Amino acid sequence: MSKDYIRRLLYDESNRKNHFENPYPGGVGKAFNLLNFGGFMRYSVWYYRRLGIKIEGAITYICPDVYFDSADYSAITIQTGVTISREVLFLVHDYSVHTAMVNVGWNAPKGKTAHFIKPIKVGKDSFVGARATLLPGTEIGENCIIGAGSVVKGKIPDNSIVIGNPARVIGNTKDWARKKLEIKDWVL
Incomplete structure (x- = not known):
């Protein structure tokens, strides 16, 4: 892959209109300014796919500070139209099972750590x-x-609004959107 190709991938003049205010201090902020929104998204999706994350279709937005668990990138699936906000944590592994099993008398094989890895999937057009x-x-x-700060586990049905720790369904996105349209509680 040539330097020119990467430079074009990261900085495309046609995407300047998508550039938004730099939210990062210092050197990271300078890098952010160089990448601009369109270039950053193209490069990051390419990079996440190279890691093994399954990204299906076009992503609306993935914030640069999202944490994808490196225990098994291939256990993460993100479908088209998804938006992932700041500091979201995708955790596919759990090593706490090892300590719990040792505490109830299990003799762990030397040099081995019991754990499990389970997949995470974010469905189409979710936020x-x-x-x-x-x-x-x-x-x-x-x-x-x-919702922000939610701790989510298990299966979340389509069209759900979920908040809390532990997360629970509190509403339906279609009903919520209709209400927003009705009361004109939004701007462009």
Whole structure:
């Protein structure tokens, strides 16, 4: 891959209109300014796919500070139209099972650590709010909203609004959107 190709991939003049204010201090901020929104998204999706994360279709946005668990990148699936906000944690592994089993008398094989890895899937057109944590085995349906700071585990039905720790369904995205349209509680 040539330097020119990477330079074009990272900085495309046609995407300057998508550039937004630099939220990062110092050197990271300078890098952010160089990448601009369109270039950053193209490069980051390419990079995440190279790691093994399954990204299906076009992603709306993945914030640069999202943490994808490196225990098994291939256990993460993100479908088309997904937005992932700041500091979201995708956790596919759990090593705490080892300590728990040792504490009840299990003799661990020397040099081995018991653990499990379960997949995480974020369904089409879903939104994951800032600092949400997606635990091993989480499957978020299509058109869902995961509230900021939520700790999510298990299967979330399509069109759900989910908040809390532990996360629970509190509403339906279609009903919520209709209400927003009705009361004109939004701007462009």
